[in-house]
Amino acid sequence: xxxxxxxxxxxxxxxxxxxxxxxxxxxxxxxxxxxxxxxxxxxxxxxxxxxxxxxxxxxxxxxxxxxxxxxxxxxxxxxxxxxxxxxxxxxxxxxxxxxxxxxxxxxxxxxxxxxxxxxxxxxxxxxxxxxxxxxxxxxxxxxxxxxxxxxxxxxxxxxxxxxxxxxxxxxxxxxxxxxxxxxxxxxxxxxxxxxxxxxxxxxxxxxxxxxxxxxxxxxxxxxxxxxxxxxxxxxxxxxxxxxxxxxxxxxxxxxxxxxxxxxxxxxxxxxxxxxxxxxxxxxxxxxxxxxxxxxxxxxxxxx
Ligand code: GDP
Numbered sequence: 001x002x003x004x005x006x007x008x009x010x011x012x013x014x015x016x017x018x019x020x021x022x023x024x025x026x027x028x029x030x031x032x033x034x035x036x037x038x039x040x041x042x043x044x045x046x047x048x049x050x051x052x053x054x055x056x057x058x059x060x061x062x063x064x065x066x067x068x069x070x071x072x073x074x075x076x077x078x079x080x081x082x083x084x085x086x087x088x089x090x091x092x093x094x095x096x097x098x099x100x101x102x103x104x105x106x107x108x109x110x111x112x113x114x115x116x117x118x119x120x121x122x123x124x125x126x127x128x129x130x131x132x133x134x135x136x137x138x139x140x141x142x143x144x145x146x147x148x149x150x151x152x153x154x155x156x157x158x159x160x161x162x163x164x165x166x167x168x169x170x171x172x173x174x175x176x177x178x179x180x181x182x183x184x185x186x187x188x189x190x191x192x193x194x195x196x197x198x199x200x201x202x203x204x205x206x207x208x209x210x211x212x213x214x215x216x217x218x219x220x221x222x223x224x225x226x227x228x229x230x231x232x233x234x235x236x237x238x239x240x241x242x243x244x245x246x247x248x249x250x251x252x253x254x255x256x257x258x259x260x261x262x263x264x265x266x267x268x269x270x271x272x273x274x275x276x277x278x279x280x281x282x283x284x285x286x287x288x289x290x291x292x293x294x295x296x297x298x299x300x301x302x303x
Pocket of ligand 1: 109110111112113114115116117118194254255256257258259280281282283284288
């Protein structure tokens with residue numbers, strides 16, 4: 001499948017290292033755990049998450065009286081899944097879309113992360129599900145951003161609401177809401193600017209856009225999706241922290257997972273930010289966006 005193909009780098013690297021470890025150690029001891037720790041950190045799982053996981057694993061190994069490293073593999077995957085879901089169930093990965101009323105999705109993230117591409121893919125996916133989708137070109141800052149969104153709008157066969165470059169993003173989003181209502185749309189997806197050079201301005205701009213959405217559509221935004229580039233590793237994590245301070249991020253779109261062997265970043269994001277990954281990008285084509293499921297993800301790593 002496309003998912004398996006896109007996850008190839010991470011899967012090969014991770015399962016290769018784990019299998020090698022298991023073959024070399026046979027016995028579960030302190031040295032084994034130490035090397036396991038290194039494998040997980042090198043897969044970008046995140047130091048804090050790895051520490052939690054190793055503690056949990058040690059307890060579980062003791063509890064089940066596991067001696068052989070072959071048996072420990074299942075425990076590792078089970079614990080990774082447990083850490084991911086914590087108190088939540090698998091519903092946390094579903095997109096919050098209202099039936100019979102307009103849902104507004106605000107998409108944020110730094111330039112180059114794959115925001116425009118992901119919006120196009122998401123529009124396509126929702127359209128395939130029979131939803132009436134409208135896009136609002138709220139990135140009025142970056143040169144070419146509006147045209148690029150229009151190209152994706154054509155690919156996904158959805159309307160794009162825009163103004164001229166440099167205009168007020170909040171005004172564009174306002175227009176987008178009006179148009180979405182007039183067209184009886186199911187989903188409005190709002191693009192935003194992603195220049196991080198001027199953090200304060202960007203965050204103020206995002207707050208203003210969000211206020212307009214809140215005022216015009218009760219209960220909205222239904223989702224604030226933060227787009228992060230998986231290949232930037234721990235950098236993505238610090239970006240996520242910055243954005244979640246400014247806006248209430250409800251989900252992550254993790255792009256370019258096909259381009260990295262360090263897919264463990266998914267687990268770090270979830271554990272350290274308490275925000276679920278809702279979608280992963282696995283390529284540049286319109287159908288290369290997949291709904292994320294941690295259970296499938298973790299078990300896929302060990303396959
Ligand atoms: P934006 O500045 O955040 O809007 O980023 P773009 O949507 O323009 O994407 C930046 C680059 O990343 C483009 O060349 C995209 O084709 C590429 N890209 C986006 N998502 C993915 C993905 O999931 N996989 C791969 N391989 N490339 C991606």
